[in-house]
Amino acid sequence: MIETSGLRKSYRSGRRGRSTTVDAVAGLDLHVAEGEIFGLLGPNGAGKTTTLRMLATLLPPDGGEATVAGADLLTRPAEVRRSIGYVAQGGGTWDEVTAREELVLQARMHGLPKAEAQARAAAAVDSFDLAEYADRPCRGYSGGQRRRVDLALGVVHRPAVLFLDEPTSGLDPAARARLWAEVRRLRDAGTTVFLTTHYLDEADALCDRIAIVDGGTLVAEGTPAELKRSIAGEVVTVGVAEPHLAPEAAEVLTAQECVRAAEVRADGALRLSVDTGESAMPQIMRALAGAGIATATIALHRPTLDDVFLARTGRSLEES
Numbered sequence: 259m260i261e262t263s264g265l266r267k268s269y270r271s272g273r274r275g276r277s278t279t280v281d282a283v284a285g286l287d288l289h290v291a292e293g294e295i296f297g298l299l300g301p302n303g304a305g306k307t308t309t310l311r312m313l314a315t316l317l318p319p320d321g322g323e324a325t326v327a328g329a330d331l332l333t334r335p336a337e338v339r340r341s342i343g344y345v346a347q348g349g350g351t352w353d354e355v356t357a358r359e360e361l362v363l364q365a366r367m368h369g370l371p372k373a374e375a376q377a378r379a380a381a382a383v384d385s386f387d388l389a390e391y392a393d394r395p396c397r398g399y400s401g402g403q404r405r406r407v408d409l410a411l412g413v414v415h416r417p418a419v420l421f422l423d424e425p426t427s428g429l430d431p432a433a434r435a436r437l438w439a440e441v442r443r444l445r446d447a448g449t450t451v452f453l454t455t456h457y458l459d460e461a462d463a464l465c466d467r468i469a470i471v472d473g474g475t476l477v478a479e480g481t482p483a484e485l486k487r488s489i490a491g492e493v494v495t496v497g498v499a500e501p502h503l504a505p506e507a508a509e510v511l512t513a514q515e516c517v518r519a520a521e522v523r524a525d526g527a528l529r530l531s532v533d534t535g536e537s538a539m540p541q542i543m544r545a546l547a548g549a550g551i552a553t554a555t556i557a558l559h560r561p562t563l564d565d566v567f568l569a570r571t572g573r574s575l576e577e578s
């Protein structure tokens with residue numbers, strides 16, 4: 259449904275002579291299948307919004323190719339625009355207008371006659387459960403209510419592809435869960451959803467497939483489960499009884515075949531990447547005992563997407 263190849267965008271800023279160039283998107287290849295929720299995950303400044311705005315025809319790429327819903331982004335942008343909905347970061351509701359009026363206006367902007375636009379607005383009020391406040395000005399809405407209206411506005415013309423930029427940013431847990439349910443409902447009805455997020459849990463729980471980006475380039479792409487299994491392996495943490503021996507313990511363990519990588523964390527514990535935790539744990543204990551290093555604690559963790567990011571970039575996404 260969306261294909262990109264070598265997609266690029268740079269920004270120049272500063273005065274003449276002292277201008278700097280930021281390669282916001284530095285050659286991105288993405289494949290998004292029809293009917294999936296696809297997430298672009300990355301830290302601040304990774305190039306997520308720039309990518310989304312290019313795919314939504316709001317920003318011209320500097321290079322590369324892309325098709326969206328079967329139309330070439332560069333040569334047939336008007337056709338792309340007819341197939342997509344776009345919800346910007348922070349949304350697009352006006353304080354003085356009601357949600358219903360916004361929905362009618364949006365539908366009319368997509369070329370629907372008045373009666374049809376009103377019918378679409380009424381259907382959206384129903385399906386997004388907006389009736390309680392849809393006829394009040396948007397100014398009084400909660401953050402979660404506004405985001406639901408934003409979603410409804412994004413799909414009132416029934417696009418094949420919906421772009422969402424940081425859809426749950428700033429929402430409380432209950433409002434986030436509600437928005438996730440709405441996004442899943444749209445996907446189940448056949449809409450392809452392309453969203454950006456810097457929340458690991460959102461990428462993991464909501465997205466069918468994700469692309470992790472950093473510095474404008476692709477770090478990894480796949481289903482969250484695949485990425486965690488294939489890239490991060492499993493993680494064993496070990497606390498040694500005498501913390502000053504942690505560096506020596508890391509050296510001993512790095513030499514073990516079952517250990518892919520060992521690092522000493524800031525809290526003095528060892529963090530080990532292994533293929534299979536269950537079989538690695540007895541070997542780890544034996545190796546440490548053999549080196550005369552006593553173990554205080556040992557625990558097996560299921561890998562997270564942050565472990566994937568760490569394995570690929572050497573940094574934690576949560577600290578980026």
Ligand SMILES: Nc1ncnc2c1ncn2[C@@H]1O[C@H](COP(=O)(O)OP(=O)(O)OP(=O)(O)O)[C@@H](O)[C@H]1O
Binds near residue numbers: 269301304
């Ligand atoms: N209009 C602009 N002029 C100059 N630099 C820009 C402009 N817009 C973005 N950038 C830079 O391009 C890079 C990518 O920005 P972008 O907004 O695409 O990242 P992002 O992953 O969406 O970040 P965030 O999560 O903070 O929204 C950043 O280094 C940013 O500072």
